[in-house]
Amino acid sequence: MSDHAGLREAEDDLLPPAEWGREPASPGSRAAWMFGVLAVVLVGGRIWLAPHVSARALDAWSTIFVAVCVQALPFLVFGVALSAAITVFVPASVWRRVLPRRTGAAVPVAGMMGAVLPGCECASVPVAGGLMARGVAPAAALTFLLAAPAINPVVLVATAVAFPGSPEMVAGRFAASLIVAVLAGWTWLLVGKGEWIKAPSRPRADPAAGRLEAFGQAMRHDVMHAGGFLVVGAAAAATINVAIPADRVDAVAGIPVASVLLLALLAVLMSICSEADAFVAASLSQFSTTARLAFLVVGPMVDLKLIALQAGFFGRRFAVRFVPLTFVLAVSVSALVGGVLS
């Protein structure tokens, strides 16, 4: 749970604190805890880390860190621009008109519709909330939420650029992500209960400030949210690249099940924007295709920032059920699809 507490601290102007129903720790005890953790990190770092850090290692770290940021930036900017254009210029009621009346049939259609929202996961959560608020069945809106960040054209093009000469990675990502999204939607339709979701109370209001202004506002918002997390992901990727001994990663990379689980877990922890994660996956070249596919499928559906966003929009009771469901589905489906591909 410490992850959740940490996230809440970083995001407390993003999430309403009341949602978390948590007793605020007194400032004194929190400071004591922070100090204790800091002391442990410093002592541990001095013993285990300091002998291995050299100027050349730091140089390599900063180069890879900047490289991942620079590489992902154009995709982030253009993805956010397209997403903002659709959010501002396409009213949400259009989505409802397009969807079939029967929810069971609406789920796969909503999944396919995810292919036309070129955004990252930060964009899809608010849009899914807006869809629910305008009467779209939750199962269909959730399928859209899962599919949109993974199978849209910007992400698929980024994946194709990151894996030159292996189109099966793009096809595998598309197929596995769509299957997971539809399965999750149908599962929610069968066993989900309405009261688990705290429907967003406020529908998206059209700002009176004019469309162009709203467009700029939406873009700025998405760049700020996604960009910050991208920096976290780039730092994590650079650290893994420089700090973890290659032979140890290679040892795990050789074990089929462990490597898939390790990369799935990394995808959750690193919280990389789906427009950029293909480049990080490509850099993990010692892992099998299946493991990297799991990284690409899990990342846009379950990660730390998404858990925080989902809990913020739909409530904690929703998140504790939906997140494990998605994670298990994503890992098993990508293992199956990866097995077919390789």
Add this chain to the structure above:
Amino acid sequence: MSRAAQSMLLVLIGAAVLWITVGSGEYVNYVRPGFRYLLAPAAIVLLVLGAAGVRREWRGTRDDDHPAEHGHDHSRGPRVAWLLCLPVLALFLIAPPALGSFTAARGTGRTAPPPAAPTEGFRPLPRTGAPVAMSMGEFIGRGYLAQTGDPASLQGVPVRLTGFVAPGVKGEGGWRIVRLKIACCAGDAVPFPVTVRGLPRPPSDTWVQVVGVWTPPATGRSRTVVQAVRGRSLQKIEKPRTPYE
């Protein structure tokens, strides 16, 4: 994070990316050269977006009663966005150099697979005795073909290789000339090493041009052996404009 701070941060990021792309050309240390066509427009979009925001703040036409959409107010950015300062600071203050022998040494356990020959095959080498300049990838590909097929295709032809110096591996003798190959960005760099024998070793990370002749690997070694040259001459050079292959 206030809206003014967001806008100014966007201007900073856009300016930094535009500078390394069209100003200093440092971007080739991080990504492939072709990426400038994506980087420059993205930087301009960020600059325009930020400048529009700054201009609006300047004029004081803030709409503070702007309705809070879906649960949180859009006008305030999340604190995590401050992290976007880090890459900008790194670019301006550290100016991270191209990857070098540190990264090359980390990849010694796993050698990159030899690059495939072009579909029509490598062109036959001229037999004039003058050194033939070729990329490390091409040399390793030709070496692999010569090792598995016809050794005469490469034997006896002097080649000129360009790369940086890295220490050799025990039991191999000599030192290594290395060029890193990137598919997208420096995060996925794999080393293309060639062992150089018969020449004194310059300090690590020095950029050099080596003229040498391919030496066939000892028979019975595995196929993914590092190709080697018997060096004839060595010239120190400036770092090439594009440090990666």
